[in-house]
Amino acid sequence: MHEREIPVLIVGGSLVGLTTSLLLSARGVPNLVVERHRGTAIHPRAASFHQRSMEIFRSVGLQQEIEEAAAREFVQGGAIVSVESLSGKELKYFFKSYNEGVEDLSPTSRLFITQVGLEPIIRRRAASLGAEHRYSTELVSFEQSSDGVRAIIRPRDGGDEELIHAQYLVAADGAHSSIRQRLGIPMLGRGSFAHCVTIYFRADVRPMLRGRNLSVVYVNHPTLLGFFRFSIEGDSGFLAVFVTSDADGSNRTTDIAAGATMERCVEYVRTALGCGPEVPIEIENVQPWHAQAGWAERFSDGRVLLVGDAAHVMPPTGGFGGNTGIADAHNLAWKLAAVLDGSAGPGLLATYDAERRPAAALTVEQAYTRYVLRVDSTLPQDDLAPPLDDASIELGIVYHSAAVAPSVADPAAPPLDDPRTPSGRLGTRLPHIPITWNGATASLLDVANDSLVLLAGPEGGAWVNAADAVAQKLGVRLRAYRVGPDADLVADAQAFTQATGIGPGGVVLVRPDGVLAWSAADPVADPTGAVAAIMRQILCRD
Numbered sequence: 180m181h182e183r184e185i186p187v188l189i190v191g192g193s194l195v196g197l198t199t200s201l202l203l204s205a206r207g208v209p210n211l212v213v214e215r216h217r218g219t220a221i222h223p224r225a226a227s228f229h230q231r232s233m234e235i236f237r238s239v240g241l242q243q244e245i246e247e248a249a250a251r252e253f254v255q256g257g258a259i260v261s262v263e264s265l266s267g268k269e270l271k272y273f274f275k276s277y278n279e280g281v282e283d284l285s286p287t288s289r290l291f292i293t294q295v296g297l298e299p300i301i302r303r304r305a306a307s308l309g310a311e312h313r314y315s316t317e318l319v320s321f322e323q324s325s326d327g328v329r330a331i332i333r334p335r336d337g338g339d340e341e342l343i344h345a346q347y348l349v350a351a352d353g354a355h356s357s358i359r360q361r362l363g364i365p366m367l368g369r370g371s372f373a374h375c376v377t378i379y380f381r382a383d384v385r386p387m388l389r390g391r392n393l394s395v396v397y398v399n400h401p402t403l404l405g406f407f408r409f410s411i412e413g414d415s416g417f418l419a420v421f422v423t424s425d426a427d428g429s430n431r432t433t434d435i436a437a438g439a440t441m442e443r444c445v446e447y448v449r450t451a452l453g454c455g456p457e458v459p460i461e462i463e464n465v466q467p468w469h470a471q472a473g474w475a476e477r478f479s480d481g482r483v484l485l486v487g488d489a490a491h492v493m494p495p496t497g498g499f500g501g502n503t504g505i506a507d508a509h510n511l512a513w514k515l516a517a518v519l520d521g522s523a524g525p526g527l528l529a530t531y532d533a534e535r536r537p538a539a540a541l542t543v544e545q546a547y548t549r550y551v552l553r554v555d556s557t558l559p560q561d562d563l564a565p566p567l568d569d570a571s572i573e574l575g576i577v578y579h580s581a582a583v584a585p586s587v588a589d590p591a592a593p594p595l596d597d598p599r600t601p602s603g604r605l606g607t608r609l610p611h612i613p614i615t616w617n618g619a620t621a622s623l624l625d626v627a628n629d630s631l632v633l634l635a636g637p638e639g640g641a642w643v644n645a646a647d648a649v650a651q652k653l654g655v656r657l658r659a660y661r662v663g664p665d666a667d668l669v670a671d672a673q674a675f676t677q678a679t680g681i682g683p684g685g686v687v688l689v690r691p692d693g694v695l696a697w698s699a700a701d702p703v704a705d706p707t708g709a710v711a712a713i714m715r716q717i718l719c720r721d
């Protein structure tokens with residue numbers, strides 16, 4: 180059998196596997212992706228991508244390309260609305276315009292682009308950075324030891340099996356993850372609550388849209404609960420159906436997939452559009468899937484790390500599923516890179532589970548709350564997590580782990596940070612502040628994406644001077660800048676110190692994933708010693 184060594188093997192080459200591959204490749208970590216399908220997505224599925232995901236893609240130079248591709252697919256900035264039917268009564272606007280109120284929080288915008296449009300962009304960039312992607316290839320089996328993972332992969336065209344020796348295995352193999360199952364990791368949460376279908380159809384919906392720019396349309400019809408997305412041309416779209424019943428509420432079913440004949444699918448689309456037989460409807464494809472809400476009991480097992488739907492599943496209400504997976508990949512990639520190049524101890528990888536599992540569990544519950552409130556209000560509401568602000572879920576996740584100091588959560592603190600009023604809470608994302616850097620306009624976020632970075636206040640020169648000594652002492656990359664009106668990073672000094680919670684002589688330490696790891700409000704007598712000590716802690720070196 181042919182044998183091959185690779186630091187990281189990624190199983191699953193869809194949205195999250197490809198993003199992991201891209202972010203590892205951007206950090207110089209060789210990786211191999213194996214994907215059972217012949218290529219990237221052929222069904223649109225995820226389309227709403229949040230600002231944090233776009234910031235992650237911006238960090239590898241993809242913002243513009245993705246925005247241009249998105250503009251070809253959708254008129255951006257549409258509304259998210261609930262209707263009785265597309266032609267009928269509007270019930271509630273959840274967003275009048277998708278980016279309203281969040282424009283200043285990020286150098287990016289929330290964006291609509293399908294997985295069909297997005298995945299090839301991620302794949303191309305990852306490949307150009309050296310990643311190897313093998314489609315029509317599946318993982319057959321794997322075993323792990325304290326030294327590494329041995330995995331057998333096989334081309335689906337009947338070619339020879341290959342033995343892969345990897346340091347780490349990333350399971351990006353989706354909601355039915357065979358890797359998770361083989362490790363015996365149970366799912367927690369609420370399980371499956373509807374066996375839905377997504378019906379891809381062609382029909383001229385322009386007269387029913389009546390000029391409205393609607394990004395997502397929830398349908399709350401007496402006989403059908405679901406949601407629509409439409410193509411930019413208005414001549415096609417999909418309808419996801421969660422629940423059907425008779426008009427009086429009887430014969431209610433959540434097992435839509437079981438009886439989804441072509442005739443019935445046409446009927447569902449007609450009902451949800453609110454049109455008669457004069458509108459021709461052609462069904463192109465019907466995809467069954469389970470609406471679930473759950474997360475894996477642990478996100479890692481030895482040298483295997485779960486990301487994306489393999490680690491958490493949630494209903495599409497809120498558009499969180501793919502975005503949460505992208506955040507997993509971002510959290511994991513720098514940690515794998517640091518452990519593999521020896522700048523961090525293996526304990527850093529344990530912080531992946533400690534950080535991402537609670538974040539995913541919170542997000543799953545928020546997606547479920549939105550499912551009940553936006554789609555199926557007949558479900559029990561007494562155990563629902565209260566709905567939290569969307570921008571805070573997207574940009575205000577707070578991590579507690581050994582890779583953040585202090586690592587213990589304050590039980591009195593809110594679960595999320597509000598990105599509109601950042602305070603420098605440790606474990607949160609570095610806030611976006613417009614800066615001038617080397618004469619060009621940028622965001623503070625652009626500074627912290629490829630190594631640990633010290634950002635000092637306008638009077639914090641001593642911290643900057645300490646960085647080289649710390650980097651040499653520990654053998655790690657550490658960059659340092661002053662931020663202020665006459666500093667390396669030109670910015671409003673007060674905006675920076677307020678948003679990071681430090682004084683003019685203080686400093687924040689930012690991780691390569693843009694998370695605030697530590698801060699000192701004021702100068703200290705031995706900045707080199709202080710930074711070296713905290714770096715050892717954050718990188719789990721002891």
Ligand SMILES: Cc1cc2nc3c(=O)[nH]c(=O)nc-3n(C[C@H](O)[C@H](O)[C@H](O)COP(=O)(O)OP(=O)(O)OC[C@H]3O[C@@H](n4cnc5c(N)ncnc54)[C@H](O)[C@@H]3O)c2cc1C
Nearest residue numbers: 191193195215225226227317318352353487488500501502
């Ligand atoms: C109708 C709908 C709308 C949605 N809308 C949104 C949205 O607007 N925003 C959002 O963020 N999310 C949305 N989601 C969720 C989003 O689509 C998923 O969270 C996302 O696709 C998960 O990506 P993934 O890469 O983790 O898993 P998947 O996309 O499931 O990919 C897993 C891959 O692993 C491969 N695989 C499995 N086993 C093996 C093996 N043994 N060997 C090789 N390959 C293997 C599979 O072939 C598959 O391609 C939506 C979902 C649905 C159904």
